[in-house]
């Protein structure tokens with residue numbers, strides 16, 4: 001038998017199965033039998049004159065705030081759900097194509113099955129939008145899963161037991177807090193305050209206090225290099241950064257020095273709202289699950305869990321132990337991957353089963 005067909009025959013790679021985490025900031029894809037094959041920024045640059053996509057992912061991300069007027073760099077996902085259907089559809093097609101190009105089986109395979117993560121309280125219309133996009137891209141079976149459940153599976157929590165786990169996912173667009181027990185989400189809350197909002201806070205603080213205009217990428221750099229949720233030095237002032245931007249009064253380039261303490265002050269209100277949401281979710285959890293939550297503590301995940309001292313802040317304000325997940329930006333997609341690899345035994349965790357012909 002021809003080697004190519006032999007490979008296809010043995011591995012059944014002609015039809016593929018994928019897991020998608022459609023994050024506000026990044027999209028990750030798991031390919032069955034292969035693992036995580038893509039981690040791409042979820043930014044799309046569109047030419048407004050022609051309506052065509054100019055760039056997707058990292059390339060588009062680098063354009064944010066630097067494009068000519070007729071090109072807009074947008075995120076088709078806002079707050080964990082699809083906000084621009086048309087652009088999101090083009091983006092998914094582009095990403096599937098990209099995965100195919102890099103795949104051993106070449107361009108001949110198609111995606112038979114996809115598992116896609118959604119926030120716990122997303123509406124039927126929002127779920128339908130996700131399903132439609134994948135069906136339109138030619139995927140036959142589209143399954144949705146609550147992201148918190150995928151995180152729990154991806155982090156190896158024992159889900160079948162009647163034990164409660166508290167999961168906190170602080171991503172780019174949303175913070176989702178969920179209590180999970182017996183393989184399902186018991187209570188959950190999410191707020192539109194996460195990493196993106198922290199960047200906005202920094203931009204506003206620098207505008208108000210230094211009369212300096214900076215862009216999102218500069219704010220991101222400030223947050224990652226000197227941002228912290230609790231003081232990391234006794235003085236709180238040990239780290240600082242020189243930041244360049246536009247002087248709002250003179251309109252000319254200007255440089256300022258911003259300290260770790262000031263950055264923390266800029267983000268304080270948002271961080272407090274995140275902590276309050278965690279507390280509120282615990283308050284709504286059934287009393288029988290409280291001892292489990294106290295014993296297991298909090299599983300913290302999402303890119304913003306990497307903000308310095310985020311775990312310490314949550315620990316000190318809730319009194320619960322906080323563990324940051326391994327590889328926190330990939331927990332959702334890893335959970336989806338585990339389901340794909342053990343589909344028959346684990347499909348009960350999925351939300352819906354819609355098949356097209």
Ligand SMILES: Nc1ncnc2c1ncn2[C@@H]1O[C@H](COP(=O)(O)OP(=O)(O)OP(=O)(O)O)[C@@H](O)[C@H]1O
Nearest residue numbers: 023024025026171172173174195302303304306307
């Ligand atoms: N070292 C770090 N310190 C602080 N924040 C960080 C760090 N690394 C990443 N982030 C933040 O993590 C966020 C992205 O997290 P993540 O990849 O989990 O988001 P997402 O899944 O795309 O979004 P969402 O789940 O909200 O839709 C960004 O706001 C980014 O600034």
Ligand SMILES: [Mg+2]
Nearest residue numbers: 023024171302
């Ligand atoms: Mg996420």
